[in-house]
Amino acid sequence: MPGFKGMFVPGPTNMPFRVRQAMDVALEDHRAPDFPQFTLPLFADLKKIFQTKTGQVFIFNGSGTGGWESAVANTLSPGDKVLASVFGQFSLLWVDLCRRFGLEVDAIDVEWGKGVPLDDYRARLAADKAHTIKAVLVTHNETATGVTSDVAGVRRILDELKHPALLFVDGVSSIASIDFRMDEWGVDVAVCGSQKGFMLPTGLAIVCVSEKALAARQSAKLPRCFFDFADMAKANAQGYFPYTPAVTLMRGLRASVDMLLEEGLANVFARHHRLAGAVRAAVDAWGLRPCAQGPEWYSDTVTAVVVPEGCDANEVIKTAYHRYDLSLGGGLNKVAGKVFRIGHLGWLNEIMVMQALGGVELAMRDVGIKFEPGSGTGAAVRHLSHADQAMRIAAE
Numbered sequence: 001m002p003g004f005k006g007m008f009v010p011g012p013t014n015m016p017f018r019v020r021q022a023m024d025v026a027l028e029d030h031r032a033p034d035f036p037q038f039t040l041p042l043f044a045d046l047k048k049i050f051q052t053k054t055g056q057v058f059i060f061n062g063s064g065t066g067g068w069e070s071a072v073a074n075t076l077s078p079g080d081k082v083l084a085s086v087f088g089q090f091s092l093l094w095v096d097l098c099r100r101f102g103l104e105v106d107a108i109d110v111e112w113g114k115g116v117p118l119d120d121y122r123a124r125l126a127a128d129k130a131h132t133i134k135a136v137l138v139t140h141n142e143t144a145t146g147v148t149s150d151v152a153g154v155r156r157i158l159d160e161l162k163h164p165a166l167l168f169v170d171g172v173s174s175i176a177s178i179d180f181r182m183d184e185w186g187v188d189v190a191v192c193g194s195q196k197g198f199m200l201p202t203g204l205a206i207v208c209v210s211e212k213a214l215a216a217r218q219s220a221k222l223p224r225c226f227f228d229f230a231d232m233a234k235a236n237a238q239g240y241f242p243y244t245p246a247v248t249l250m251r252g253l254r255a256s257v258d259m260l261l262e263e264g265l266a267n268v269f270a271r272h273h274r275l276a277g278a279v280r281a282a283v284d285a286w287g288l289r290p291c292a293q294g295p296e297w298y299s300d301t302v303t304a305v306v307v308p309e310g311c312d313a314n315e316v317i318k319t320a321y322h323r324y325d326l327s328l329g330g331g332l333n334k335v336a337g338k339v340f341r342i343g344h345l346g347w348l349n350e351i352m353v354m355q356a357l358g359g360v361e362l363a364m365r366d367v368g369i370k371f372e373p374g375s376g377t378g379a380a381v382r383h384l385s386h387a388d389q390a391m392r393i394a395a396e
């Protein structure tokens with residue numbers, strides 16, 4: 001089919017031409033004498049993306065799942081207690097990983113569509129007078145349901161209770177798109193991958209680690225090798241890696257970090273919020289609802305749209321893909337067939353969002369979902385229109 005394909009899964013995302021061009025280079029010698037001149041400034045600038053001064057960023061070959069593993073394997077011992085909550089496929093898989101590592105996980109089951117249950121976390125942590133809970137897990141943005149949770153709220157609870165547990169955050173579909181503050185929120189390990197907000201191909205696990213988490217490594221007994229923070233820290237200090245790094249991807253990462261910093265993080269977050277608002281306006285105008293059960297849970301990177309009873313969301317996804325070259329995300333696990341997901345993160349602007357929404361309208365109409373054609377795109381235009389905004393500001 002002629003024309004651009006529409007890539008609106010919530011990762012991998014659309015890759016900027018500048019990032020692609022940055023990776024169109026000959027393979028490089030990762031032990032070259034001048035390699036640190038490339039890596040050391042990259043490590044320093046990545047800290048700005050995580051909003052940390054005291055944390056250390058490690059770039060592992062891998063993906064988000066490897067980042068999860070690095071957090072657990074470096075800081076915990078077999079049988080350690082971990083507090084977690086499950087409200088989507090990714091929070092579920094992280095708990096599964098912890099259990100496979102022999103950790104004792106208290107995983108609170110939450111209705112899919114909501115996020116981290118602060119009151120339950122408070123109750124569990126308050127009852128844990130002996131401080132047996134060694135780590136608390138937060139999936140900042142549950143990509144399966146389009147739900148964002150309150151990381152700062154979890155930190156407040158830990159501080160109020162003076163509970164020393166480590167705070168691990170899965171920021172795979174939030175970091176570099178939604179506000180994330182490593183230092184201010186006292187996060188100990190923040191996990192990200194390259195294929196979402198960083199606008200790169202899959203292949204890197206980008207992990208930010210606090211001084212407290214690095215210190216915990218010394219007494220932690222779980223086995224680790226590939227993801228060992230200490231090996232990485234030692235080699236990184238000189239600008240090198242303990243094994244062959246994905247240098248080509250790191251060239252792309254350099255470009256993506258430059259783009260994010262040039263735009264300014266605050267502007268990146270505001271852009272995501274604005275574009276997400278357009279998607280939500282469209283969903284509302286279609287007479288449908290997001291899986292996220294209220295504004296406090298709305299995600300600015302992905303919206304899972306619940307289809308009407310009796311409709312199959314997979315039909316929308318298949319039709320969008322085959323007839324219109326538009327990739328939408330599918331429903332996973334409990335919400336399979338019930339939702340389709342629109343990814344709205346990374347290298348994205350108004351026109352691209354309109355492309356996605358127009359494509360969704362075409363596909364929904366083809367499969368017989370009842371809505372007024374143009375209602376969603378119209379609502380999005382109203383939401384995005386600069387003229388509308390100017391009028392609102394003038395009226396204020």
Ligand SMILES: Cc1ncc(COP(=O)(O)O)c(C=O)c1O
Pocket residue numbers: 011063064065066090139141142143144170171172173193
């Ligand atoms: C929130 C979240 N965490 C973890 C993962 C797993 O990351 P990966 O597929 O890069 O291993 C994903 C993947 O989409 C995700 O969305």
